[in-house]
Amino acid sequence: MTRDRTDADLDLMLAYDGELDDERARELLAADEDRAAGLSELTELVRGSLEARADEHDEALAGLWDRVERRIHSNGAGKASASEVARPAAAKQPGPTFGERLTAWFIGHRSHFLTGAVSAAAVVLIMATVGPEPETRTEIRTVKVPAEPVKTAPVKEDEATPPEVESLEVYQGSGTILTLPGEDGESETSVIWLTPADAEDTMEGPI
Known part of the structure; x- marks a missing residue:
């Protein structure tokens, strides 16, 4: 009995997540009205929580829009009044859309973006102050050195030596x-x- 109950609970969870076919889901809901009512109540609670989070994001976006508008007017870049600027309407939806989740993610990580922007600006400022490194040019020149004439020693001629006759024999x-x-x-x-x-x-x- 406990095992059958556990399988039924697992099927109800699958039906709640939308992973069960419609026919099987209807059978489960008809077989156990109490659990079907609990599942419906749980669905309403989750939906209400998501709508509350969406309202918080809309309020945060509205405050961000006001700050942007004040910054534009303080810099003198915009002339339109607050009534002329279109604001996003806070529409309640069953769940947060992709854009709302993306906006919430950016708001949650805005400190990281600000830190990265400040670091990038500091690097650009340092590079602009220091300037590019001086270019080093290397020139290779070939200089031809005239070869010195080779001095040859004068050839000393052998001194002629007179022939010497040590002995002479004459016949008759x-x-x-x-x-x-x-x-x-x-x-x-x-x-x-x-x-x-x-x-x-x-x-x-x-x-």
Whole structure:
């Protein structure tokens, strides 16, 4: 019995949330009139609570509109009187609409928006005061340095050395070595004079 009652309560909750088909909901309401009456009373209580919250939001919006209007008149930007400005009418509805919930959310988080706006304004003011960083330009220039001429050491010419004859052998005769000095820096000249043994048969001459 308790389990059946629990299942019936669960079905009533589903019917209240609109998750149960119409035929099944009608059967439940007809089978248990007391619970159906309680469900109807609960629905009226929730609806009344939502309407009261909607009235609070409308009053808050009306006060916000008055503050905006006074600010406009104090700045001299608007010339229209309060009677000429259209105000939203406070209409009672079964439940808060999406716009009302969105407005209530903005009102509940307005301190966060104000903090963010002040921070953004402070950052903009600091950037405007400091100014952009000076631009650093880097120039690369190529300078050609003339190459110094390569100095070459003078080639020292080998000094001519006169030939040296250590020994001289002459077959059937004799020989004489003569050294003649060179002219104008020329090297010396060595002359070998051969004399045969039989001078009458052979003429003498240098080699």
